[in-house]
Amino acid sequence: MRRFVGWLIGGIAAVSVVMFFLIGPDISWQLLTHGPTTVWDHLEYPTRSLSPSPEPVPWQESEATAGFVDDSLLDSLEASQSLAFVVVDGGVIVWEWYRDDHGPDTPSMLFSASKSIVSLLIGAAIDDGLIGSVDDVVTEYIPELSEGGFDRVTIEDLLRMDSSMDYVEDDNPIGIHIRFNYTQSLADEILDLEVREASDPVFRYKSGDNALLGLVLVRALGDTSLTEYLERRLWHPLGAGNAGSWNVDADGGLERTWCCLAMTARDLARFGQMVSNGGTWDGERLISEDWIEASVAPGFSPDRWPAEYSGSVLANYGYQWWVLDDGSHLALGKAGQYLFVDPTRDVVIVRLGESQGEYSWATIMQEIASGLG
Numbered sequence: 001m002r003r004f005v006g007w008l009i010g011g012i013a014a015v016s017v018v019m020f021f022l023i024g025p026d027i028s029w030q031l032l033t034h035g036p037t038t039v040w041d042h043l044e045y046p047t048r049s050l051s052p053s054p055e056p057v058p059w060q061e062s063e064a065t066a067g068f069v070d071d072s073l074l075d076s077l078e079a080s081q082s083l084a085f086v087v088v089d090g091g092v093i094v095w096e097w098y099r100d101d102h103g104p105d106t107p108s109m110l111f112s113a114s115k116s117i118v119s120l121l122i123g124a125a126i127d128d129g130l131i132g133s134v135d136d137v138v139t140e141y142i143p144e145l146s147e148g149g150f151d152r153v154t155i156e157d158l159l160r161m162d163s164s165m166d167y168v169e170d171d172n173p174i175g176i177h178i179r180f181n182y183t184q185s186l187a188d189e190i191l192d193l194e195v196r197e198a199s200d201p202v203f204r205y206k207s208g209d210n211a212l213l214g215l216v217l218v219r220a221l222g223d224t225s226l227t228e229y230l231e232r233r234l235w236h237p238l239g240a241g242n243a244g245s246w247n248v249d250a251d252g253g254l255e256r257t258w259c260c261l262a263m264t265a266r267d268l269a270r271f272g273q274m275v276s277n278g279g280t281w282d283g284e285r286l287i288s289e290d291w292i293e294a295s296v297a298p299g300f301s302p303d304r305w306p307a308e309y310s311g312s313v314l315a316n317y318g319y320q321w322w323v324l325d326d327g328s329h330l331a332l333g334k335a336g337q338y339l340f341v342d343p344t345r346d347v348v349i350v351r352l353g354e355s356q357g358e359y360s361w362a363t364i365m366q367e368i369a370s371g372l373g
Contacts, residue, residue: 027182037181039083039109039335039354042262046251048227050235050244050263057239057282059093059266066095068368076364080336080357083108084265088348089372091273096265105242107262108352111333114261115210117234117271119159119320121217121226123291124233130220134159134294138212141219142191149195155216158209159319160299164196167208180211186249186256190215202306203299203317207258210320214257226255238270238281259333265350272341272348275329295319296329296341313362328369330362340365345373 066087077085077097083106085097098104110117125131132140134156139146150163157163169177176189183189190211214226221229227246235244244267247260274280275296279287298316305316314330316323322330331339336356340349347369351361 026184027179037109037111037259037334039111039337039352041109041260042107042245042247045247045260046249046253047245047247047262048225048255050227050231050240050246052241052243053236053239055236055239056241058241059088059269060091062089062092062094064094068371069095073364076357076359080353080359081355082336082351082353082357084350084352086265086269086350087368087372088269088273090346093266093269094372098265104266105264107242107244107264107267109247109259109333110261110263110268110331110337110352111259111335112207113268113331113333113337113339115207115258115320116331116339117230117261118210118213118217118257119295120234120271120275120287120291121230122155122159122213122319123287123295124229125217125220126291127288128233131155131216138216141216142212144191145193148193150193150212153195155213156319158213158216159295160317161204161206161209161320162200162299163209163212164199165206165208165212166194166196167206169206169208177207180207181256181259184250184253186211186254187215202304204306205317210258211256213320214255217257218254226257234271234274234286235267237284237286238267238274240267240270242267265352268339268352269348269350272331272339272350275341276343276346276348278343296321296323298323313360313366324362324366326366328366332362336361338362338365340369342366342369342373345369347372 083099083102086093087095126133134154136155138150138153153163167176180189193208193212217226242264244263246255248255274286275292278289279285279292296318299318300316313324314322315325322332324330328340328342336351336353338351338361349365349368
Protein backbone atom coordinates (compact mmCIF):
# COMPACT_ATOMS: atom_id res chain seq x y z
CA MET A 1 0.00 0.00 0.00
CA ARG A 2 2.83 2.34 0.93
CA ARG A 3 4.50 1.67 -2.40
CA PHE A 4 1.25 2.40 -4.26
CA VAL A 5 0.81 5.72 -2.44
CA GLY A 6 4.41 6.58 -3.27
CA TRP A 7 3.85 5.85 -6.96
CA LEU A 8 0.66 7.90 -6.92
CA ILE A 9 2.35 10.91 -5.32
CA GLY A 10 5.26 10.57 -7.69
CA GLY A 11 2.94 10.38 -10.68
CA ILE A 12 1.06 13.51 -9.62
CA ALA A 13 4.33 15.33 -9.08
CA ALA A 14 5.59 14.27 -12.52
CA VAL A 15 2.40 15.41 -14.22
CA SER A 16 2.58 18.72 -12.36
CA VAL A 17 6.16 19.30 -13.51
CA VAL A 18 5.26 18.54 -17.14
CA MET A 19 2.26 20.87 -17.00
CA PHE A 20 4.39 23.56 -15.36
CA PHE A 21 6.76 23.61 -18.32
CA LEU A 22 4.15 23.13 -21.08
CA ILE A 23 1.45 25.60 -20.03
CA GLY A 24 3.17 27.76 -17.43
CA PRO A 25 2.99 28.04 -13.63
CA ASP A 26 -0.09 30.29 -13.39
CA ILE A 27 -2.32 28.14 -15.58
CA SER A 28 -0.98 24.92 -14.05
CA TRP A 29 -1.77 26.19 -10.55
CA GLN A 30 -5.28 27.27 -11.52
CA LEU A 31 -5.97 23.92 -13.18
CA LEU A 32 -4.59 21.87 -10.30
CA THR A 33 -6.28 23.86 -7.52
CA HIS A 34 -9.68 24.46 -9.16
CA GLY A 35 -10.07 21.42 -11.40
CA PRO A 36 -12.56 21.29 -14.29
CA THR A 37 -14.87 24.22 -14.95
CA THR A 38 -18.32 24.05 -13.33
CA VAL A 39 -21.50 26.11 -13.28
CA TRP A 40 -20.34 27.48 -9.92
CA ASP A 41 -17.11 29.04 -11.21
CA HIS A 42 -18.50 32.53 -10.62
CA LEU A 43 -18.12 31.74 -6.90
CA GLU A 44 -14.48 30.67 -7.33
CA TYR A 45 -12.90 33.19 -9.69
CA PRO A 46 -12.67 37.00 -9.99
CA THR A 47 -15.79 38.59 -11.49
CA ARG A 48 -17.37 41.87 -12.42
CA SER A 49 -20.83 42.27 -10.98
CA LEU A 50 -24.09 43.02 -12.75
CA SER A 51 -26.35 44.88 -10.32
CA PRO A 52 -30.11 44.31 -10.34
CA SER A 53 -32.03 46.81 -12.41
CA PRO A 54 -33.04 49.93 -10.42
CA GLU A 55 -36.45 49.43 -12.05
CA PRO A 56 -36.96 45.64 -12.06
CA VAL A 57 -39.75 44.38 -14.31
CA PRO A 58 -41.51 41.38 -12.78
CA TRP A 59 -42.59 38.57 -15.06
CA GLN A 60 -46.26 37.93 -15.59
CA GLU A 61 -47.09 34.44 -14.37
CA SER A 62 -49.91 32.14 -15.45
CA GLU A 63 -52.01 30.39 -12.84
CA ALA A 64 -53.26 27.79 -15.31
CA THR A 65 -51.93 24.23 -15.26
CA ALA A 66 -49.29 23.63 -17.92
CA GLY A 67 -50.53 20.77 -20.08
CA PHE A 68 -47.06 19.75 -21.28
CA VAL A 69 -45.86 18.86 -17.78
CA ASP A 70 -45.85 15.09 -17.29
CA ASP A 71 -43.87 12.46 -15.41
CA SER A 72 -41.48 12.05 -18.34
CA LEU A 73 -40.41 15.70 -18.26
CA LEU A 74 -40.12 15.73 -14.47
CA ASP A 75 -38.10 12.51 -14.47
CA SER A 76 -35.78 13.91 -17.16
CA LEU A 77 -35.16 17.04 -15.12
CA GLU A 78 -34.41 15.07 -11.97
CA ALA A 79 -32.22 12.47 -13.66
CA SER A 80 -30.02 14.97 -15.54
CA GLN A 81 -28.89 17.16 -12.62
CA SER A 82 -31.03 20.02 -13.90
CA LEU A 83 -31.07 23.21 -11.86
CA ALA A 84 -33.84 25.22 -13.50
CA PHE A 85 -36.43 24.99 -16.26
CA VAL A 86 -38.53 28.02 -17.21
CA VAL A 87 -41.15 28.18 -19.97
CA VAL A 88 -42.40 31.55 -21.26
CA ASP A 89 -45.35 31.72 -23.64
CA GLY A 90 -46.32 35.09 -25.09
CA GLY A 91 -44.25 36.92 -22.48
CA VAL A 92 -45.87 35.03 -19.57
CA ILE A 93 -44.17 32.40 -17.43
CA VAL A 94 -46.45 29.39 -17.77
CA TRP A 95 -44.30 26.93 -15.83
CA GLU A 96 -41.03 26.79 -13.95
CA TRP A 97 -39.17 24.11 -12.07
CA TYR A 98 -36.15 24.30 -9.77
CA ARG A 99 -34.02 21.75 -7.98
CA ASP A 100 -34.49 21.85 -4.23
CA ASP A 101 -31.20 23.70 -3.63
CA HIS A 102 -31.81 26.14 -6.50
CA GLY A 103 -34.45 28.79 -7.06
CA PRO A 104 -35.65 31.83 -9.05
CA ASP A 105 -33.01 34.01 -7.36
CA THR A 106 -30.04 31.63 -7.78
CA PRO A 107 -27.51 32.52 -10.51
CA SER A 108 -25.32 29.93 -12.20
CA MET A 109 -22.89 29.89 -15.11
CA LEU A 110 -24.17 29.91 -18.69
CA PHE A 111 -20.95 28.58 -20.23
CA SER A 112 -21.15 29.00 -24.03
CA ALA A 113 -24.71 30.33 -23.95
CA SER A 114 -22.83 33.53 -23.02
CA LYS A 115 -21.67 33.75 -26.64
CA SER A 116 -25.15 34.64 -27.88
CA ILE A 117 -25.34 37.56 -25.45
CA VAL A 118 -21.95 38.79 -26.70
CA SER A 119 -23.48 38.76 -30.20
CA LEU A 120 -26.27 41.00 -28.92
CA LEU A 121 -23.64 43.38 -27.50
CA ILE A 122 -21.88 43.55 -30.88
CA GLY A 123 -25.23 44.50 -32.41
CA ALA A 124 -25.73 47.15 -29.73
CA ALA A 125 -22.27 48.57 -30.39
CA ILE A 126 -23.05 48.83 -34.11
CA ASP A 127 -26.38 50.50 -33.29
CA ASP A 128 -24.47 52.93 -31.05
CA GLY A 129 -21.88 53.73 -33.73
CA LEU A 130 -19.02 52.25 -31.69
CA ILE A 131 -18.39 49.62 -34.37
CA GLY A 132 -18.82 50.46 -38.03
CA SER A 133 -20.30 47.22 -39.38
CA VAL A 134 -19.78 43.48 -39.54
CA ASP A 135 -17.66 44.10 -42.63
CA ASP A 136 -14.95 45.85 -40.58
CA VAL A 137 -11.75 43.85 -40.42
CA VAL A 138 -10.39 42.86 -37.03
CA THR A 139 -7.21 44.88 -37.41
CA GLU A 140 -9.17 48.13 -37.55
CA TYR A 141 -9.64 47.60 -33.81
CA ILE A 142 -6.62 45.42 -32.99
CA PRO A 143 -3.81 46.43 -35.37
CA GLU A 144 -1.31 44.22 -33.51
CA LEU A 145 -2.96 41.18 -35.09
CA SER A 146 -2.09 42.13 -38.67
CA GLU A 147 0.97 39.87 -38.58
CA GLY A 148 -1.28 36.97 -37.57
CA GLY A 149 -3.37 37.28 -40.72
CA PHE A 150 -6.37 38.98 -39.15
CA ASP A 151 -6.28 41.83 -41.66
CA ARG A 152 -8.34 39.49 -43.86
CA VAL A 153 -10.80 38.47 -41.13
CA THR A 154 -14.00 40.47 -40.59
CA ILE A 155 -16.20 40.84 -37.54
CA GLU A 156 -18.80 38.78 -39.40
CA ASP A 157 -16.26 35.97 -39.81
CA LEU A 158 -15.80 35.95 -36.04
CA LEU A 159 -19.54 36.03 -35.40
CA ARG A 160 -20.01 32.96 -37.60
CA MET A 161 -16.90 31.22 -36.29
CA ASP A 162 -15.56 31.30 -39.82
CA SER A 163 -12.17 32.95 -39.23
CA SER A 164 -10.01 29.84 -39.81
CA MET A 165 -7.94 30.84 -36.76
CA ASP A 166 -5.59 28.33 -35.15
CA TYR A 167 -7.87 27.56 -32.20
CA VAL A 168 -8.77 23.97 -31.40
CA GLU A 169 -11.73 23.39 -29.06
CA ASP A 170 -10.97 20.32 -26.97
CA ASP A 171 -10.12 19.25 -23.44
CA ASN A 172 -6.44 18.64 -24.09
CA PRO A 173 -4.88 19.76 -20.76
CA ILE A 174 -2.01 21.47 -22.58
CA GLY A 175 -4.16 22.80 -25.43
CA ILE A 176 -5.17 26.35 -26.26
CA HIS A 177 -8.77 26.01 -25.02
CA ILE A 178 -7.64 25.07 -21.52
CA ARG A 179 -5.15 27.96 -21.54
CA PHE A 180 -7.93 30.39 -22.41
CA ASN A 181 -10.15 29.02 -19.63
CA TYR A 182 -7.48 29.36 -16.95
CA THR A 183 -5.05 32.09 -18.00
CA GLN A 184 -4.67 35.24 -15.96
CA SER A 185 -3.29 37.04 -19.04
CA LEU A 186 -6.13 36.63 -21.52
CA ALA A 187 -5.17 39.56 -23.78
CA ASP A 188 -1.72 38.05 -24.33
CA GLU A 189 -3.26 34.72 -25.33
CA ILE A 190 -5.66 36.39 -27.77
CA LEU A 191 -2.87 38.44 -29.35
CA ASP A 192 -0.94 35.21 -29.99
CA LEU A 193 -3.72 33.83 -32.23
CA GLU A 194 -3.02 33.36 -35.92
CA VAL A 195 -5.06 32.56 -39.02
CA ARG A 196 -4.39 29.31 -40.84
CA GLU A 197 -3.29 29.57 -44.45
CA ALA A 198 -6.13 27.33 -45.67
CA SER A 199 -9.72 28.32 -44.97
CA ASP A 200 -11.89 25.88 -43.02
CA PRO A 201 -13.91 23.87 -45.57
CA VAL A 202 -16.80 23.45 -43.13
CA PHE A 203 -18.09 25.14 -39.98
CA ARG A 204 -15.70 24.59 -37.07
CA TYR A 205 -16.87 25.50 -33.58
CA LYS A 206 -14.20 27.43 -31.68
CA SER A 207 -14.44 29.74 -28.70
CA GLY A 208 -11.41 31.69 -29.87
CA ASP A 209 -13.59 33.56 -32.36
CA ASN A 210 -15.77 34.78 -29.51
CA ALA A 211 -12.77 35.69 -27.34
CA LEU A 212 -11.45 37.84 -30.17
CA LEU A 213 -14.90 39.40 -30.62
CA GLY A 214 -14.72 40.31 -26.95
CA LEU A 215 -11.39 42.07 -27.42
CA VAL A 216 -12.71 43.92 -30.47
CA LEU A 217 -15.59 45.16 -28.34
CA VAL A 218 -13.23 46.11 -25.51
CA ARG A 219 -11.21 48.25 -27.91
CA ALA A 220 -14.38 49.84 -29.30
CA LEU A 221 -15.69 50.67 -25.80
CA GLY A 222 -12.55 52.44 -24.60
CA ASP A 223 -12.72 53.01 -20.85
CA THR A 224 -16.02 51.12 -20.41
CA SER A 225 -15.81 47.44 -19.47
CA LEU A 226 -17.92 44.81 -21.22
CA THR A 227 -19.82 44.20 -18.00
CA GLU A 228 -20.61 47.90 -17.58
CA TYR A 229 -21.77 48.08 -21.19
CA LEU A 230 -23.97 44.99 -20.79
CA GLU A 231 -25.43 46.39 -17.59
CA ARG A 232 -26.23 49.80 -19.07
CA ARG A 233 -27.29 48.67 -22.52
CA LEU A 234 -29.32 45.52 -21.85
CA TRP A 235 -29.30 44.24 -18.26
CA HIS A 236 -30.95 47.24 -16.64
CA PRO A 237 -33.30 48.06 -19.55
CA LEU A 238 -34.49 44.42 -19.46
CA GLY A 239 -35.47 44.94 -15.82
CA ALA A 240 -33.24 42.15 -14.52
CA GLY A 241 -34.46 41.29 -11.07
CA ASN A 242 -31.29 39.77 -9.63
CA ALA A 243 -27.57 40.31 -9.57
CA GLY A 244 -25.40 38.58 -12.14
CA SER A 245 -21.69 38.47 -12.87
CA TRP A 246 -19.08 37.93 -15.55
CA ASN A 247 -15.85 36.06 -14.82
CA VAL A 248 -12.62 37.89 -15.63
CA ASP A 249 -9.10 36.54 -16.09
CA ALA A 250 -7.81 38.50 -13.07
CA ASP A 251 -8.98 41.30 -10.80
CA GLY A 252 -9.69 44.26 -13.06
CA GLY A 253 -8.96 42.15 -16.13
CA LEU A 254 -10.82 40.95 -19.24
CA GLU A 255 -14.14 39.14 -19.30
CA ARG A 256 -14.07 35.54 -20.48
CA THR A 257 -16.72 36.28 -23.07
CA TRP A 258 -17.15 32.79 -24.49
CA CYS A 259 -18.13 31.04 -21.29
CA CYS A 260 -18.57 32.94 -18.12
CA LEU A 261 -21.71 34.96 -17.60
CA ALA A 262 -23.71 33.93 -14.55
CA MET A 263 -27.36 34.81 -14.01
CA THR A 264 -30.71 33.36 -12.98
CA ALA A 265 -32.90 31.39 -15.35
CA ARG A 266 -35.56 34.10 -15.20
CA ASP A 267 -33.11 36.83 -16.17
CA LEU A 268 -31.68 34.75 -19.02
CA ALA A 269 -35.24 34.33 -20.29
CA ARG A 270 -35.46 38.14 -20.63
CA PHE A 271 -32.80 38.04 -23.35
CA GLY A 272 -34.73 35.31 -25.12
CA GLN A 273 -37.98 37.27 -24.94
CA MET A 274 -36.27 40.34 -26.38
CA VAL A 275 -34.98 38.24 -29.30
CA SER A 276 -38.43 36.75 -29.78
CA ASN A 277 -39.81 40.30 -29.88
CA GLY A 278 -37.33 41.24 -32.63
CA GLY A 279 -35.16 43.36 -30.33
CA THR A 280 -37.75 45.07 -28.13
CA TRP A 281 -38.62 44.68 -24.45
CA ASP A 282 -41.61 46.20 -22.68
CA GLY A 283 -42.26 48.43 -25.70
CA GLU A 284 -38.69 49.77 -25.88
CA ARG A 285 -36.31 48.93 -28.71
CA LEU A 286 -32.98 47.73 -27.34
CA ILE A 287 -31.44 46.13 -30.44
CA SER A 288 -32.25 46.85 -34.08
CA GLU A 289 -34.59 44.38 -35.74
CA ASP A 290 -32.12 44.02 -38.61
CA TRP A 291 -29.48 42.78 -36.18
CA ILE A 292 -31.79 40.18 -34.65
CA GLU A 293 -32.75 38.91 -38.10
CA ALA A 294 -29.12 38.71 -39.23
CA SER A 295 -28.06 37.02 -35.99
CA VAL A 296 -30.37 34.06 -36.37
CA ALA A 297 -30.12 33.66 -40.15
CA PRO A 298 -28.27 30.51 -41.35
CA GLY A 299 -24.66 31.42 -42.08
CA PHE A 300 -23.50 28.27 -43.91
CA SER A 301 -24.49 26.61 -47.16
CA PRO A 302 -25.40 22.90 -46.96
CA ASP A 303 -22.02 21.83 -48.38
CA ARG A 304 -20.25 23.64 -45.52
CA TRP A 305 -22.38 22.20 -42.73
CA PRO A 306 -20.51 19.35 -40.96
CA ALA A 307 -21.75 15.80 -41.35
CA GLU A 308 -21.36 15.31 -37.58
CA TYR A 309 -24.51 17.39 -37.08
CA SER A 310 -26.63 15.37 -39.52
CA GLY A 311 -29.58 13.84 -37.73
CA SER A 312 -29.46 16.45 -34.97
CA VAL A 313 -31.70 19.50 -34.66
CA LEU A 314 -28.63 21.77 -35.00
CA ALA A 315 -29.16 22.74 -38.63
CA ASN A 316 -26.95 25.82 -39.01
CA TYR A 317 -25.11 28.62 -37.22
CA GLY A 318 -25.69 32.37 -37.32
CA TYR A 319 -24.08 35.16 -35.34
CA GLN A 320 -23.18 33.09 -32.25
CA TRP A 321 -26.66 31.51 -32.29
CA TRP A 322 -27.48 27.96 -33.31
CA VAL A 323 -30.26 27.73 -35.90
CA LEU A 324 -32.51 24.68 -35.43
CA ASP A 325 -34.18 22.58 -38.08
CA ASP A 326 -37.59 24.20 -37.51
CA GLY A 327 -36.23 27.77 -37.67
CA SER A 328 -36.10 28.33 -33.92
CA HIS A 329 -32.88 29.53 -32.28
CA LEU A 330 -30.67 28.34 -29.48
CA ALA A 331 -27.99 29.68 -27.17
CA LEU A 332 -26.21 26.55 -25.99
CA GLY A 333 -23.64 25.96 -23.26
CA LYS A 334 -21.62 23.13 -21.77
CA ALA A 335 -23.40 20.80 -19.33
CA GLY A 336 -26.78 21.66 -20.82
CA GLN A 337 -27.28 25.41 -20.51
CA TYR A 338 -30.07 26.30 -22.96
CA LEU A 339 -31.86 29.43 -24.09
CA PHE A 340 -34.43 28.35 -26.68
CA VAL A 341 -36.31 30.97 -28.73
CA ASP A 342 -39.20 30.22 -31.10
CA PRO A 343 -40.29 33.66 -32.35
CA THR A 344 -43.01 32.22 -34.61
CA ARG A 345 -44.84 30.84 -31.60
CA ASP A 346 -43.39 33.45 -29.17
CA VAL A 347 -42.09 30.75 -26.85
CA VAL A 348 -38.91 31.06 -24.79
CA ILE A 349 -37.51 28.19 -22.72
CA VAL A 350 -34.51 28.14 -20.37
CA ARG A 351 -32.85 25.03 -19.00
CA LEU A 352 -29.84 25.25 -16.65
CA GLY A 353 -28.02 22.30 -15.16
CA GLU A 354 -24.88 20.67 -13.87
CA SER A 355 -25.08 18.01 -16.57
CA GLN A 356 -26.63 17.54 -20.00
CA GLY A 357 -27.81 14.05 -19.15
CA GLU A 358 -28.83 11.68 -21.92
CA TYR A 359 -31.52 13.97 -23.27
CA SER A 360 -32.03 16.07 -26.38
CA TRP A 361 -33.24 19.16 -24.58
CA ALA A 362 -33.56 21.12 -27.82
CA THR A 363 -35.97 18.48 -29.14
CA ILE A 364 -37.94 18.54 -25.88
CA MET A 365 -38.17 22.33 -26.13
CA GLN A 366 -39.33 22.16 -29.74
CA GLU A 367 -42.07 19.77 -28.71
CA ILE A 368 -43.20 22.01 -25.87
CA ALA A 369 -43.22 25.07 -28.15
CA SER A 370 -45.19 23.17 -30.79
CA GLY A 371 -47.84 22.29 -28.23
CA LEU A 372 -48.08 25.88 -27.00
CA GLY A 373 -48.05 27.58 -30.42
